[in-house]
Amino acid sequence: MVSDTDLFKDIRPYRDDEVAGAIQRLIHDDEFVGAIAKYRFSTLSGIGGPVIKALIRLYLSWRWRKLKSVRHIQLEVASYMEKMIARTTSGVTYSGLEHIDPSQGYVFISNHRDIAMDPAFVNWGLHSHGLDTVRIAIGDNLLRKPCAAELMKLNKSFVVKRSVKGPREMMKAFSELSAYVRHSIDEQQSVWIAQKEGRAKDGFDKTDPAILKMFYMEGKREKIPFSDYIKTLNLVPVSISYEYDPGDQAKARELYAKAEQGAYEKREFEDVESIVQGIVGQKGRVHVAFGQPVQGDFETADQLAEAIDKQIYANYHLFPSNLAAAGDTTAAQQSADNGKALQLFEQHMAQIPAELKALVLAMYAQPVFNKNKVL
Template identity: 60%
Template sequence: MTKTNDPFIDIRPYNDDEIPAAIDRLVNDEEFIGAILQHRFSNHAGWFKALMSPIVKIYLRMKWSKLDSVETIQLEVKKYLDRTLNTTTRGVTYSGLDKLDKESAYLFVSNHRDIAMDPALVNYGLFQGQHKTVRIAIGDNLLKKPCATELMRLNKSFIVKRSAKGPREMMKALGTLSGYIKHSLDTGHSIWIAQKEGRAKDGNDFTDPAILKMFHVEGRKQKVPFADYIKSLKIVPVSISYENDPCDIAKALELWEKAEHGSYEKGEFEDIESIIQGIVGDKGRVHVAFGDVIEDTFETPDALAEEIDRQIHHNYKLFPINQLAAGDEQVADDVKQSLKDKLMQLPESAQPYLIASYANPVNNQP
């Protein structure tokens, strides 16, 4: 088993030898089994679900018995992703992958529109291009249930402790996170992390310099200047564009609610609902653009953030709905109808938020 003196044991993904025990914990997690039964047999009576519970556990034990390594889990996820992309997109395209060295580890800093699909699409492209898949940064705000933590850590996700309280605990969490990112890159494992905390619900993709400062916490410990340390990380900006955002109405309503009432109260299962909607909802065409490795000298997090933003905006693939939202009427009638149908689902005063979410990528183009 894994040694307990591992400084990253609380946040890192599971190693191959830890997978059987994690799967066993999942199968015995009543909340997890309950969620499956609720999803699969939502119209059935409670007694029927209780009857099905041991059968579901036996089925999962059999189905997952062959999942004994990170690789076998990723291949299983890929099968599911193949089906999902076939039914929920009109094709996924990639650019910039040919510039990346298959033997190198990169720190992919990406715009963030969808909780689960963004890193999944990056991984999908890397896998198809015979590159190694990434370790995925995920906020602990999405891991309130133990079963969610198990599932994510089984699939190469590591935990960003946003809920750390107090300066000392926060600094410790940042130091561990920064050290883990450097350790991963140094041992040949690429990283995916969003350019800021939370999704860009307004379509404005801008990097939070605080994340770039976090990268350097380990560098400060090693007494390496910011500019030199950043070069060693091989940062690659990534732009992900969806022709249709399955969560666009929910995002617009949230922004409207915040503007109207000064705050927005998130429902207990809202994050989970967003994840499911993002996976099963129609995405239209999707494009993932890998930018250039950042090799120039940037002395400050702000200057580096500007370069990441420049690449993300420049490489963002615009679709006709973006052009229409930004005021260009020279688009097909079905695109106009599609935007109109979306707006009809919102109160009139909330409609500008949805329009802005599709227009902002056009406005941000350099």
């Protein structure tokens, strides 16, 4: 059993004694400060750029002067989350948190719609119910900018090395990741990971068995049968439902390009743009459903993936936007507040370019079809 956290130094989140140094690096990162200047003071940043940046550095030094631990960072993030929820949602609700034992660590495996907001909403639910937040699995493709790596590792994120090439390097990286997940559970620290690499751009949530095989690599090394080892991870499926997806057009555009041209090439740092859009975009209502810890004897990763999917589909909260997109306007009207929600969805769809409408509708409709399959 691995116990020394420094064995995971290149992938683990920052510890308390590393917080102050990371904050100083952020404050002196010109690109990071420049991004804040552009976002908050777009009309002034071009004229008085150096002055604006100097003032931002002074403000950050003052604002973050008391942040000395990971716990302090989490409370700072919570204050931003509260403001973001007020500005960009019509409310966030939760179910299933009564199944979570605060004395245990869990692997929360969720559907994946938004790069940053999915784990953020899971964390908000845990935090607001007096439970500890999770360690977040994040792909190294999102950490190309040094400031992004600093921010993520300060906020309890650990690195999934997706960019490694070659079978030997991949095996080493995934073995390390599997051992780190095991190590986290042994420390009673919960982990969040998406059910597959990349967001479900077509609205079809499906667990990739490869993720579950990765979990088992440490169990295999310890010569523990798959079924027995999986039980020790306390796997909890999580369904995250957005009434409106701020990235629906961008996702549909990618799907459209693939269908029409056979391929889609991402712009540099397009993922970062998606993160910003997910944070600032309007989401309507959001619901996060924590499922039951997965029980049963699963001999294969495929069987386990199917059990996880069933919970994610069954617990997915359907909004009028989903029901209307699936053609069930009667149910959409019944669940809407005086028809307002349905009217808002129609207004939303009116803004979607004609060539993307069918793809966006299918995106919102798919959870209805998935849920109907398992109920």
